Amino acid sequence: MRGRLDAEDVKAALRVPAVLDWFGVEYRDRPEIRLAMCPACGGNQRRASFLVDRESGEWFHHGGAAADGRPCRGDIFALVAALAGLDARRDFPRVLELGATIAGLSPEAGSDELARRREEYRARRAAAERAAAEESAAAAARVTLLWSALATRHPHRGESYLASRGLDPAQLIACGAVRFRADGSPCVLLHDLDTCAPANIVTRQIDGEPKVLTLDIRRTLGKREAIGSHSTLGSLVGRVADLDTTGEGADVAILVEGVADTLAAILAFPGCVVVGANGWYRMADIAAAIAPRVAAARGWLLVGVHDDEEGIAGATRAIRAAAAAGLVIGESVAAIETAPHKDLADGWRAGWRWQWPDRLGTGTGGSS
Numbered sequence: 287m288r289g290r291l292d293a294e295d296v297k298a299a300l301r302v303p304a305v306l307d308w309f310g311v312e313y314r315d316r317p318e319i320r321l322a323m324c325p326a327c328g329g330n331q332r333r334a335s336f337l338v339d340r341e342s343g344e345w346f347h348h349g350g351a352a353a354d355g356r357p358c359r360g361d362i363f364a365l366v367a368a369l370a371g372l373d374a375r376r377d378f379p380r381v382l383e384l385g386a387t388i389a390g391l392s393p394e395a396g397s398d399e400l401a402r403r404r405e406e407y408r409a410r411r412a413a414a415e416r417a418a419a420e421e422s423a424a425a426a427a428r429v430t431l432l433w434s435a436l437a438t439r440h441p442h443r444g445e446s447y448l449a450s451r452g453l454d455p456a457q458l459i460a461c462g463a464v465r466f467r468a469d470g471s472p473c474v475l476l477h478d479l480d481t482c483a484p485a486n487i488v489t490r491q492i493d494g495e496p497k498v499l500t501l502d503i504r505r506t507l508g509k510r511e512a513i514g515s516h517s518t519l520g521s522l523v524g525r526v527a528d529l530d531t532t533g534e535g536a537d538v539a540i541l542v543e544g545v546a547d548t549l550a551a552i553l554a555f556p557g558c559v560v561v562g563a564n565g566w567y568r569m570a571d572i573a574a575a576i577a578p579r580v581a582a583a584r585g586w587l588l589v590g591v592h593d594d595e596e597g598i599a600g601a602t603r604a605i606r607a608a609a610a611a612g613l614v615i616g617e618s619v620a621a622i623e624t625a626p627h628k629d630l631a632d633g634w635r636a637g638w639r640w641q642w643p644d645r646l647g648t649g650t651g652g653s654s
């Protein structure tokens with residue numbers, strides 16, 4: 287079989303529903319299929335965070351990492367491998383053979399049949415990509431309007447919640463960093479890393495689960511089904527382009543994780559560009575995007591660390607990504623030390639304050 291069929295032929299014939307049906311996985315057949323369990327790391331969550339694109343077969347587990355440390359993501363072959371308990375790289379011949387079996391391709395499949403399937407696959411992908419791009423553009427255009435509709439003040443519940451976290455609501459409101467949902471939950475804007483345009487709104491719920499909510503493209507567009515999705519990759523509050531490379535503006539970027547730490551960073555690092563990450567697994571992407579501007583500005587990138595396994599992993603990957611993009615560890619990129627506090631927000635509430643060193647390479651830290 288492997289001598290007659292190549293990977294592109296199998297990929298063109300293989301469909302996500304067929305793969306999930308083959309392995310007995312329960313799902314709802316939609317353009318973006320959500321599953322509760324990740325086959326790569328075994329993560330099982332109430333709020334489905336394992337997403338599979340129905341047309342392409344590309345999948346991603348938000349926040350997931352396999353035993354070998356690799357992110358839980360891949361193409362349809364990686365999906366087949368994960369569900370079959372195989373390694374997509376080491377066992378690829380077996381994965382390819384299994385994929386061909388699931389797709390119903392026989393070793394005797396003729397060139398005309400293969401060409402027809404490849405063309406159908408390309409047409410499906412092209413149509414899906416066009417629809418996704420149109421939906422994403424329409425949804426992104428509504429983000430600014432939705433942001434404008436949020437309350438700029440919520441004196442009782444919303445502002446009281448921020449104050450209880452040690453976050454001065456007056457300062458945050460004055461600089462336009464935060465707005466409020468009707469129930470008082472604070473919201474911040476998420477900006478696209480490339481265009482710097484508003485791409486989503488991230489809400490830190492005061493009550494209920496999940497603690498963090500982002501806009502859903504179906505609700506934003508009022509559609510029951512949608513192919514595209516609101517991006518959750520971007521920078522909270524600050525934008526990559528806010529970092530000045532002319533020598534006259536802000537040349538220090540602060541990269542932290544989550545809404546609370548982002549708001550705390552605004553208070554702790556006045557005059558700096560705060561680019562929050564919507565989850566630890568997004569930190570490396572933001573670091574890679576802003577590091578070249580930090581290098582051009584001859585500035586610093588300071589990275590906040592949550593004192594847990596995921597937080598340490600996110601900060602470590604971010605610092606490595608920044609180094610790969612041209613910064614020097616200990617000189618132009620370093621971690622923000624907040625020990626013994628769990629994170630920047632907790633440290634700020636407890637009285638921790640940042641102390642600027644003469645040179646970044648001479649050490650960083652704060653005092654309580």
